[in-house]
Amino acid sequence: MTTRSTPAYQAAxxxxxxxxxxxxxxxxxxxxxxxxxxxxxxxxxxxxxVIVGGGITGLTLACxxxxxxxxxxxxxxxxxxxxxxxASRGICYTQKxxxxxxxxxxxxxxxxxxxxxxxxxxxxxxxxVYSFDLRQQGSYRLSEQPPFINIQQFYIEAFLVDRIQALGxxxxxxxxxxxxxxxxxxxxxxxxxxxxxxxxxxxxxxxxASGAHSPLRxxxxxxxxxxxxxxxxxxADVRFTSRPPVERHTWxxxxxxxxxxxxxxxxxxxxxxxxxxxxxxxxPETVSSEAEVRKRLARQFGSDVEVEIVWxxxxxxxxxxxxxxxHGRVFLMGDSAKVVSPFGARGGNTGVADADNLAWKLAxxxxxxxxxxxxxxxxxxxxxxxxxxxxxxxxxxxxxRPAQRSERLFRDAVIGLARQMPFxxxxxxxxRMAIANPYSESSACSYAPGSGAGQSVQNxxxxxxxxxxxxxxxxxxxxxxxxxxxxxxxxxxxxxxxxRRLCFDAPVRSVQVLGPxxxxxxxxxxxxxxxxxxxxxxxxxHAWALLRPDAYLAATGETVDATLVTAIERSLxxx
Amino acid sequence: xxxxxxxxxxxxxxxxxxxxHAELSREDAELFNARLxxxxxxxxxxxxxxxxxxxxxxxxxxxx
Numbered sequence: 288m289t290t291r292s293t294p295a296y297q298a299a300x301x302x303x304x305x306x307x308x309x310x311x312x313x314x315x316x317x318x319x320x321x322x323x324x325x326x327x328x329x330x331x332x333x334x335x336x337v338i339v340g341g342g343i344t345g346l347t348l349a350c351x352x353x354x355x356x357x358x359x360x361x362x363x364x365x366x367x368x369x370x371x372x373x374a375s376r377g378i379c380y381t382q383k384x385x386x387x388x389x390x391x392x393x394x395x396x397x398x399x400x401x402x403x404x405x406x407x408x409x410x411x412x413x414x415x416v417y418s419f420d421l422r423q424q425g426s427y428r429l430s431e432q433p434p435f436i437n438i439q440q441f442y443i444e445a446f447l448v449d450r451i452q453a454l455g456x457x458x459x460x461x462x463x464x465x466x467x468x469x470x471x472x473x474x475x476x477x478x479x480x481x482x483x484x485x486x487x488x489x490x491x492x493x494x495x496a497s498g499a500h501s502p503l504r505x506x507x508x509x510x511x512x513x514x515x516x517x518x519x520x521x522x523a524d525v526r527f528t529s530r531p532p533v534e535r536h537t538w539x540x541x542x543x544x545x546x547x548x549x550x551x552x553x554x555x556x557x558x559x560x561x562x563x564x565x566x567x568x569x570x571p572e573t574v575s576s577e578a579e580v581r582k583r584l585a586r587q588f589g590s591d592v593e594v595e596i597v598w599x600x601x602x603x604x605x606x607x608x609x610x611x612x613x614h615g616r617v618f619l620m621g622d623s624a625k626v627v628s629p630f631g632a633r634g635g636n637t638g639v640a641d642a643d644n645l646a647w648k649l650a651x652x653x654x655x656x657x658x659x660x661x662x663x664x665x666x667x668x669x670x671x672x673x674x675x676x677x678x679x680x681x682x683x684x685x686x687x688r689p690a691q692r693s694e695r696l697f698r699d700a701v702i703g704l705a706r707q708m709p710f711x712x713x714x715x716x717x718x719r720m721a722i723a724n725p726y727s728e729s730s731a732c733s734y735a736p737g738s739g740a741g742q743s744v745q746n747x748x749x750x751x752x753x754x755x756x757x758x759x760x761x762x763x764x765x766x767x768x769x770x771x772x773x774x775x776x777x778x779x780x781x782x783x784x785x786x787r788r789l790c791f792d793a794p795v796r797s798v799q800v801l802g803p804x805x806x807x808x809x810x811x812x813x814x815x816x817x818x819x820x821x822x823x824x825x826x827x828x829h830a831w832a833l834l835r836p837d838a839y840l841a842a843t844g845e846t847v848d849a850t851l852v853t854a855i856e857r858s859l860x861x862x
Numbered sequence: 863x864x865x866x867x868x869x870x871x872x873x874x875x876x877x878x879x880x881x882x883h884a885e886l887s888r889e890d891a892e893l894f895n896a897r898l899x900x901x902x903x904x905x906x907x908x909x910x911x912x913x914x915x916x917x918x919x920x921x922x923x924x925x926x
Contacts, residue, residue: 710901711900
């Protein structure tokens with residue numbers, strides 16, 4: 288989530304500990320400045336990967352690369368995670384993000400600290416017009432991870448830093464600010480300023496994860512579309528003496544907020560995020576003053592409820608989307624590439640998915656498993672996702688802030704009908720929750736009618752050959768950054784032979800997936816007694832699925848033949 | 863999108879529509895129309911037909 292906010296409270300003092308403070312503001316961990324080797328070196332050093340920005344996106348990429356043993360440097364201008372004195376920022380993490388964090392090894396900490404939720408309710412006036420329970424919806428419950436966990440963004444960032452430090456390979460450089468950049472065909476040169484002086488270094492790949500105010504985007508004059516509205520909101524992070532239910536509540540027209548919208552969401556440490564829609568072009572200072580916020584809280588929860596205000600600040604939405612996510616040696620990701628309003632949790636989660644998408648491709652290229660042209664598919668896949676997320680959030684913003692009389696008229700009609708008729712509830716738009724965006728036109732996927740190519744595979748359960756339980760992420764671990772061919776059903780001797788040769792020649796591992804009693808033909812096999820693995824791979828009967836390290840399907844097919852070989856080549860940028 | 867008649871009884875529908883509007887103020891009539899469009903759109907459902915209908919309505923001359 289992107290917020291353009293000014294903290295109304297002074298920055299909390301910093302400790303090497305990230306427990307939530309009892310007073311106002313958040314306590315953030317502090318990381319030491321270490322003099323980079325470049326400051327003493329006589330020659331220009333060249334790095335395979337330099338990541339600019341240590342937010343949730345840059346740190347996710349750094350952690351994913353570290354896990355693959357890929358050397359990288361990460362530059363962050365600050366000495367902490369989060370923004371000093373600022374809000375909790377992103378709070379809501381999707382199943383796909385949680386599955387990624389599980390692979391990176393920080394999911395257990397997130398689950399222990401965060402709050403799970405699955406029920407959302409939408410109100411207009413005093414009436415509930417719409418509700419959902421994600422646990423009852425489709426396949427959400429099949430993954431090892433829940434539909435959503437809410438937690439302050441800086442916790443995840445801090446967990447990532449700890450994990451990167453444990454894994455090694457990535458040099459986290461705090462208080463290193465990028466001040467200059469130039470690039471040629473093969474290499475980019477970066478100028479970096481530190482408390483101990485400035486230095487230059489070369490990078491083969493530069494990742495711009497520096498956020499909505501990216502300097503690189505300005506220097507490179509990256510073209511983008513932009514939309515800025517007059518909608519103004521006030522965020523308040525608060526704690527109560529009495530607890531509201533652990534659900535996402537949204538009001539389109541809240542009686543306690545002059546019939547404007549209100550969001551109510553829980554985070555870690557018993558902190559609630561309340562977003563109040565303000566009058567258009569309201570004065571930000573006034574609407575986010577503590578006195579005003581306390582008045583609003585009293586109207587919403589009653590005057591006898593004691594409230595501790597942790598953070599409060601105004602923000603204005605905007606949406607931006609670049610036309611391309613790669614510019615020479617530079618890859619844009621997260622808020623550097625697109626900015627969305629926070630409806631539906633499509634900001635931070637998109638950044639995490641951007642990072643996970645590029646990480647395995649960079650690793651495969653740098654380790655000589657894939658051709659450098661594979662990196663172009665990052666642009667295809669994640670630009671489609673960025674555009675989709677901008678489109679979806681703009682629709683929500685339009686519903687919540689009808690621009691003209693006729694937009695208001697249709698919203699009134701929708702809300703009026705929704706009170707009685709289920710069909711109209713589907714038009715009530717208080718945010719469409721983020722999903723793992725499918726890729727419909729990637730150069731790295733092989734499409735065929737009815738194929739699952741470009742779809743994400745959930746972290747569902749299966750059984751290892753010895754009967755012990757496993758999950759898709761365990762299989763990806765086993766594949767170790769290589770492609771994974773899952774073959775469902777019986778295999779002829781010729782097929783087994785073909786698969787063996789394929790795994791010998793290409794960076795591929797293969798596993799046979801069997802029902803509860805069938806006898807295996809391949810050396811490596813697992814069992815899928817309930818068919819969850821097969822369902823998650825979007826295939827039926829005898830079939831194969833080519834799964835990438837980011838748990839997306841590159842292709843699916845029926846028989847182990849040349850189409851599989853072609854699909855493997857395409858997913859490695861060799862075609 | 864159908865452009866030839868599909869009504870079972872077009873005249874009765876038209877009369878019912880006018881009767882429903884008869885007592886309404888201009889504002890209430892607008893809201894009524896919006897509700898009716900949404901109800902009818904859900905009966906159609908098909909995304910392509912809905913898009914074609916919106917385009918066809920745009921193309922019709924404003925006034926004769």
